[in-house]
Amino acid sequence: MRKAISVLLIIGLLSGCSNYRELNEVGLIIAIGIDLPEERESGYRVTYQVINPSYFSQNGSGSLPVINYTVEAETFIEAYRMASVIIPRENRVTHLSLIIIGEALARAGMGLIFDVFERGESRSTFPVFIARDSTAEEVLGVVEPLESNPTKSIISTSENNQKMYAISEAIPIYRAISLLSGEGQNLMLSGVKLSQPLKSENQTANLQNIKPSVVEVSGLAMFKKDQLAGWFDGKFARTAHLITSAVESTSFPLACKGNKNITITTQGIKSDIKTELKPEPALIVNAKIRGNVTELECYLEISNNEEMIKLEKKFEKEAENQIRETITKAQELEADVFGFGKELSKDDPEYWKRHEKEWNTLFSNAEIDVNVEANISNSGMLTDPFKLQ
Template sequence: MVKRTGIMLQLLFIIVLSGCWSKAELKDVSIVSGVGIDLAEKDQFEITTQTITPAEVRKNKPGAVTVQSTTGFTIFEAARDLIIKTGKKQNWQHINAYIISEEAAKAGVTPLVDFLTRDHEPRFRMNALVAKDKAKDILNLKSKTNAVPSIGIKTILQEERNLAKAPQVELHDFVQRMMAPHNDPYLPIIRKVKDDFEIFGSAVFKEDKMIGELTPRETRGMLRVLGEVKGGLQVVKFGEHKGKTNYLSIEIKKSKASIQAKISQNTVKMIIEIEEMGFLGSMTRPVEELSDKEIREMEQAYADTIKKEVKHTVSKIQKEFNSNVFNFAGVINREDKMFWKEHHQEWETLHPSLDVLVRVKTHIPRNGLTANNPGE
């Protein structure tokens, strides 16, 4: 009996551990690292994939990265056509960059992400970007930071995010914002510069269409309101020295923000409060010793600079773009559900006319300040 049981267990292990019936050999699969979407003629899309051969990448061979393009009336059709064109199944589980051309983004991105939400293979943690040029051209560029250009894009994107010059947005966050009522998405912008690329600023959306863009400085203002600033450098004007403007360089260490709605007598005021701490990195005016009064004045100049930057950005997004990036509607709904119920149908006209108050509190710690600044 024991012997029979042992044989049955061995047979069971053979069946269970024999492997996956649907596995594909690595040599028959192309690993997709980057995807580009452009508009093509006759209402079609052009899809470009940047694929890698792991063994070739390790050896740093020229054929390690391959870029292929094809067209179709849907992204799914074009993706399947690439299998026929290359003779290999394309694995979409390791995509680093999903790039949409500005032209396609302005036409509407719903059909460009629908395939990704339905197919089981793509992972939603891929980084999404908008290209000022053709997405195809971006994927054909060589990266100076990595043998695989799309990985190089991911690396630079992380660096720009840490400097608060561009947001880093994963596809699942983008889709979630796009589908949520009165909460519009945004993406970083990538563009071609000679034989390389750079990431700068943001593309702002209204529902699923790109409606405008922000400079790196305006992007920092947006990210401050959203509580997404993780670092960076803030230049602040601080008086004059010998007839020239004195500048401070402040390294941002901590930044947090909150948004509230104050509703009184059927009138709404949005209140944005920002608290930020930064270290003084340098200044153009030599100072023998910084007094407590001077530090307080620096903090005030720092706060005034942030306030000006944020007010400009909020006004541009709210009034010029009428985009709901800051989700003011959600804040109002949480504050006064009855008011929101009575006015939500007027939101498109109410939103750009909202009064927005910006309050900023800054702190520059004494540690790191020197009493013997060079210069005189």
């Protein structure tokens, strides 16, 4: 009797997998690129990056791991369904890992394009990037030697940069939606672009190039509402993340004698921002930075406590200047991407309610007060550097 019950349970479990589909029967979409249309006056040009199952088979060595399909339609959902005219398998977005927005679309205004991802079957934790100086279709169309899967390459490059230098941050789509629909803080998204134009339309040719075209991290896009307003580049992108405490580790070269530098590598950064009324709004940033001396190009007795104190003061001044310059760039665009308005709305909701609609102007004219506290320790096998004869 017990054996008969076990057999019935197994049969029941097997029959319950009615929605099971073989991998070669579905088209798993892992990335989506969204651009302005080229062949119609309105709507979207959408690129779907689909896993190629044959690449993972024993005979798939000559194929590519992904295939891109591009369609144009009036709405995003229409594009998704129209893709069935060229994708030979049932579309699935359950494994969607990445969204790329073309810069032209971002400047025109993204509107409610993210609404569909909140309502659909895909997860809302995948990151969103802006294709800088190019289209999302172009960025998703490059296959690299180290990471032949473009989706994985973009995500891995961004995560690696966030750990090492902090220009980039992989912003999940649910956070992007929250910033677009919230108050007191504008959206800021990482940019990606091709390092150089593809020399050939044949992707295998790029794999054979000793210096191939690759996807690189390229600045931070600043938004006003849903429109791209401008970019932070280089140290300004890094410092923007320092202000929002989104830096894991980074490096600061400090000038010394003879056009040489001392490099400080940070091991911990904690920033607090707030807006004080004096009586007009003032933007306050207090940051604590811990770091090590990791490179000396000029002689400095780092075992000397007085010399280290001088170095810390120099580092504090440099960091304060960079923070001030970065906030000033955002003020010029009237784009509060740091959340000063959001902090003010929590600390003084009555003032915020009265002045919310004019916050962009108030932010752009506000005073900036920056205070950095640095703690630097010597590092490495050496204390003082060796002296050149």
